[in-house]
Amino acid sequence: EAQVTQNPRYLITVTGKKLTVTCSQNMNHEYMSWYRQDPGLGLRQIYYSMNVEVTDKGDVPEGYKVSRKEKRNFPLILESPSPNQTSLYFCASSLPGLAGGPLNEQFFGPGTRLTVL
Amino acid sequence: QKEVEQDPGPLSVPEGAIVSLNCTYSNSAFQYFMWYRQYSRKGPELLMYTYSSGNKEDGRFTAQVDKSSKYISLFIRDSQPSDSATYLCAMTQINNAGNMLTFGGGTRLMVKP
Numbered sequence: 001e002a003q004v005t006q007n008p009r010y011l012i013t014v015t016g017k018k019l020t021v022t023c024s025q026n027m028n029h030e031y032m033s034w035y036r037q038d039p040g041l042g043l044r045q046i047y048y049s050m051n052v053e054v055t056d057k058g059d060v061p062e063g064y065k066v067s068r069k070e071k072r073n074f075p076l077i078l079e080s081p082s083p084n085q086t087s088l089y090f091c092a093s094s095l096p097g098l099a100g101g102p103l104n105e106q107f108f109g110p111g112t113r114l115t116v117l
Numbered sequence: 118q119k120e121v122e123q124d125p126g127p128l129s130v131p132e133g134a135i136v137s138l139n140c141t142y143s144n145s146a147f148q149y150f151m152w153y154r155q156y157s158r159k160g161p162e163l164l165m166y167t168y169s170s171g172n173k174e175d176g177r178f179t180a181q182v183d184k185s186s187k188y189i190s191l192f193i194r195d196s197q198p199s200d201s202a203t204y205l206c207a208m209t210q211i212n213n214a215g216n217m218l219t220f221g222g223g224t225r226l227m228v229k230p
Binding site for chain 1 (some may be wrong): 121123125149151158159160161162163166168205207209216217218220221222223
């Protein structure tokens with residue numbers, strides 16, 4: 001089954017304790033992205049990756065790191081989590097967009113609910 | 118001001134009603150307009166999308182884009198309880214064909230039997 005998986009699904013942690021949220025896709029997609037979803041704000045992009053070893057900042061990258069060493073995996077790292085990073089996080093993947101080309105659907109994972117105390 | 122504005126709802130309608138969901142936007146460079154549906158405790162799923170202006174119909178769902186007014190709509194006919202979800206509009210420019218999405222805040226819809 002084609003899917004994007006995230007782990008863990010739920011996480012409660014304390015301020016300053018480093019954590020990693022994993023994301024994996026089995027669709028051989030080049031493009032992967034992390035979003036956070038907060039009430040009334042919709043999804044905001046944190047980081048994205050166009051391919052292996054190619055990553056770039058989205059709209060809200062502060063406090064986050066990513067890496068893309070393999071095509072299928074795109075972990076999100078919080079080096080020193082703070083309470084304002086309490087949120088619902090989604091990973092997504094798609095084929096790469098081509099200028100003027102057709103829309104490539106982004107497939108989302110099930111989400112990771114993070115609480116930082 | 119956010120680039121994409123969407124009424125958060127919640128919108129509560131009886132089964133069988135016609136539902137109208139809307140977004141306004143400010144960036145005239147947006148060319149792809151999408152509607153995602155998100156069930157509780159799930160990730161968003163692409164429902165349908167349109168390119169540039171006009172209408173697109175898919176079963177009970179119709180998406181409309183009015184670029185002159187920077188306004189998009191999703192209509193749901195004969196709404197069903199299974200349509201109860203949060204609906205997110207999303208937009209992107211033509212030069213990246215869907216990779217860089219800007220989302221609205223989402224409208225929560227409840228269809229009551």
